[in-house]
Amino acid sequence: MERSIYQGTADYLVSEDLRNAVNIAMALGRPLLIKGEPGTGKTMLARSIAEGLGMPLIIWNIKSTTKAQEGLYVYDTVQRLYDSQFGDRDVSDIRQYIRLGKLGEAFVSEKQAVLLIDEIDKADLEFPNDLLWELDIMNFYIPETGETISARHRPVVVITSNAEKELPDAFLRRCIFHYISFPDEEMMANIVRVHHPNLESNLLAEALKAFYWIRSLPGLLKKPSTSELLDWVQALVVGGIHPDRVTAEIPFLGVLLKKNQDFDQVLRRLHSPGGLQRQTGWPGNVRSGIRN
Ligand SMILES: Nc1ncnc2c1ncn2[C@@H]1O[C@H](COP(=O)(O)OP(=O)(O)O)[C@@H](O)[C@H]1O
Numbered sequence: 001m002e003r004s005i006y007q008g009t010a011d012y013l014v015s016e017d018l019r020n021a022v023n024i025a026m027a028l029g030r031p032l033l034i035k036g037e038p039g040t041g042k043t044m045l046a047r048s049i050a051e052g053l054g055m056p057l058i059i060w061n062i063k064s065t066t067k068a069q070e071g072l073y074v075y076d077t078v079q080r081l082y083d084s085q086f087g088d089r090d091v092s093d094i095r096q097y098i099r100l101g102k103l104g105e106a107f108v109s110e111k112q113a114v115l116l117i118d119e120i121d122k123a124d125l126e127f128p129n130d131l132l133w134e135l136d137i138m139n140f141y142i143p144e145t146g147e148t149i150s151a152r153h154r155p156v157v158v159i160t161s162n163a164e165k166e167l168p169d170a171f172l173r174r175c176i177f178h179y180i181s182f183p184d185e186e187m188m189a190n191i192v193r194v195h196h197p198n199l200e201s202n203l204l205a206e207a208l209k210a211f212y213w214i215r216s217l218p219g220l221l222k223k224p225s226t227s228e229l230l231d232w233v234q235a236l237v238v239g240g241i242h243p244d245r246v247t248a249e250i251p252f253l254g255v256l257l258k259k260n261q262d263f264d265q266v267l268r269r270l271h272s273p274g275g276l277q278r279q280t281g282w283p284g285n286v287r288s289g290i291r292n
């Protein structure tokens with residue numbers, strides 16, 4: 001089998017360490033576990049790998065109720081019962097009621113696929129361990145039909161986690177691990193430029209100053225992340241905001257902050273003597289932003 005090397009893509013900035021982690025995980029056939037705060041580009045990485053290597057992307061979004069079994073297959077007994085009562089289909093062939101889950105889909109994919117298991121920390125503690133076996137041996141058995149589903153090609157498995165919850169040791173042992181730290185200002189400037197190539201550099205500099213100042217405030221309930229910054233920059237552009245007003249007023253603050261307490265704290269600090277910018281008699285209405 002030919003071996004592809006991930007180089008990154010035009011819309012996704014990747015550090016050398018992260019690029020290496022991706023390629024090592026692929027070479028060893030191990031899942032790549034990516035941890036990091038929200039907005040550090042974990043989900044986007046899987047998209048970038050798929051795009052960069054020309055592979056289909058299969059996304060399994062994990063929720064608190066997700067069970068590992070659903071990733072393999074489900075047997076639609078309700079449909080079968082329905083058909084046996086009201087339908088004219090032959091219900092004796094159980095195969096037609098077997099629905100493959102995302103892992104199953106990745107196994108039977110004609111082309112090698114990227115399988116993103118997104119936000120694994122949302123599920124219960126058993127979930128990662130329950131997947132270990134199938135991820136290792138790359139096949140599973142369906143007792144209802146006597147079939148074994150084996151991977152045509154070993155999928156590139158990217159697993160993301162939002163850092164808070166610890167994952168089981170046995171699971172961690174099998175993964176290649178990479179932690180994406182929150183981008184520093186320089187990296188963030190580059191990320192913003194990827195999304196807004198024509199952005200005026202003064203506006204970008206002021207927006208970053210305000211953004212990192214807000215993030216540095218102690219006790220915020222929800223720090224704004226990259227997604228919020230990108231939206232905010234868009235709002236500043238669309239609103240025709242002059243760079244001078246950005247740190248003075250922080251317009252459209254509701255795009256950055258989603259909690260009332262944070263909103264109030266930022267406004268209070270902005271106007272206090274040690275605030276972001278010494279206020280020079282500016283009386284504007286900072287609340288006039290979009291607030292959701
Ligand atoms: N390295 C990067 N290069 C380009 N865009 C990025 C990068 N990191 C984050 N982003 C952008 O930030 C936003 C959040 O990224 P996302 O992948 O959803 O983060 P996460 O899954 O870690 O919460 C997306 O719009 C994404 O395009």
Ligand SMILES: [Mg+2]
Nearest residue numbers: 042043044160
């Ligand atoms: Mg994500």
